[in-house]
Amino acid sequence: METNSLEVKLKVCAGLDVHAKTVVACILTGTLDSLRAKKEIRTFGTRTFELRLLGEWLTEKNVEKVLMESTGQYWCPIWNVLEEFDLPLALANPQRIKGIPGRKTDQKDSEWIARLGRMGLIASSYIPSREIQELRSLTRTRKSYINERTQHRNRIQNVLQHANIKLADFITDIFNGSGRNCLEVLLTGEKATQERISQVISKRCKHSSADIAESMNGAFSKNQRILLESHLRSLERIDEEIHVLNEAIEEITSNYAEIMDALQTIPGVKKRAAEIILAEVGPNVEQFSSAKQLVSWAGLCPGSYESGGARKSAHITSGNKYLKTILYQCGGVAGRSNNAIFSEFYDRISRRGSKKKAIIACAHKILRIVYKILSEQANRVNKKSSPDVASI
Structure with missing residues (x-):
């Protein structure tokens, strides 16, 4: 790296190399002309x-x-404590400064970070306020619980399939209402007769109690009953945890009621x-210079692949996976909606490409609308009308 052609931006700059038990700090002090x-x-x-x-x-x-x-989560408590001193903090993506020659010790790491920062070569990552950071932790934890709940439900389906119990073919949702009552019959070891099943299922069930009873007469062993009971207990615990998280999330989002309504x-x-x-982007978009930058940060813009003067197709870029995932789901719903x-x-997009590309394009459009809403929030006080999506 040629440092002779670089311009010094800061007189005093500090670089921190963060570890679990120690922080190596290096301060570089000099003039702007050297x-x-x-x-x-x-x-x-x-x-x-x-x-x-x-x-x-x-x-x-x-x-x-x-x-x-941004080394794992080790930087978080350091950031929170240093914020109390009103210091100008910046978090660097390690991929941007990775693989620099000559960095052999922690002191060299901190010194190199300080040198790059002193010359203005490190772009700061977006760090929201403390309240939004906590909201982000809550929503991400809830997402992990939802994924875990899906895994347990899939395992229950596997247990039933191995026992040749076809309950899911006759009841759409076997984890609530009539389906859950039928699972309780299996757990008690009762024989699934037509009379017994008619007592536990709703009258609105599409299939008859006789069909459902026959679907439950498989080879259900003792160990399979233990597995089923274990997974159902886990589902109950996870549902309770999700309920607690939902209450904590609503407590924070109630402070941003106008933004929530607008979104x-x-x-x-x-x-x-x-x-x-709200958790991933924050209540405003001051940290993003344009809607394009926000879309790029989320990873919803196509990559650029050009060779020999010819532009070729490229996949969307990597970005915030939590924001990208939920926007992809919203894009699918919006694209198939009555709007x-x-x-x-x-x-129009799906006709000339694939449905997946069309969903991504809708997610892209939704995020641009989000940018417009958040950037104009000061002008939307007590305004409940929808944004003009046609112009975005």
Whole structure:
């Protein structure tokens, strides 16, 4: 890397190399017309009082910018403590500064981060406010519980299939209502007779009690009953955890009621989707210079692949997987909805490509609407009308 042609942007800059038990800090001090800088390196622990000592040292040195790598979750408590000192913090993507020659020790790592930051070569990652960070943790944890619940439901289906119990062929949802009552019959070891099943199923069931009873007369062993009971207990526990998380999420999102209402006016965006969008993007888009930058950050813009003067197709870029996933789901709903703008847009894209590309295009459009809503939130006080999606 040629440093002679680079311009110094900061007089005093600090680089932090973060680990589980230690933080190596390097401060570089110099003038703007010279690449040479005085170097100071110290190592601190990661307990709260030790991080406060780090903050006091950085404040004493009048550091203009503090940079650190996003190493797992180790950076989070350090960021939170240093925020108390009103220091200008920046979080760097390690992929951007990875593989630099000459970095052999932790001191070299922190020094290199400080050198890159002093010359303005490190782009800061987007870090929302503390409240939005907590909301993001809640929604992501809820997502992991939902995935775990799906796994347990699939395992229950496998147990029933191995026992040749075809209950799912006659009851759409076997985990609630009539389906759950039938599973309780299996757990008690009762014989699934027509009379017994007629007592536990709803009268609105499409299939007769005789058909459902016959579907339950498989070879259900003792161990399979143990497995079924174990998975059902896990489902109950997960449902309770999700309920607790939903209450905590609603407590935070109630502070952003106008934004939540506005987001839900977008075709395909319901309450749970609006919560995730708010958690991942935040209540404003000041950190994104344009809708294009937000779409790129989310990973919903196609990559650029050009060779020999010919442009070739490319997949969408990597980005925020939580935001991308929920927007993909919203795009599918909006594209197949009664909304004329989205349905016509979806049909036009799917005719010349694939349905998956059409859904991604709808997700792209939804995110641009989100940008418009959040960027104009000051002008939308007490306004409940839908945004003009035709112009986006």
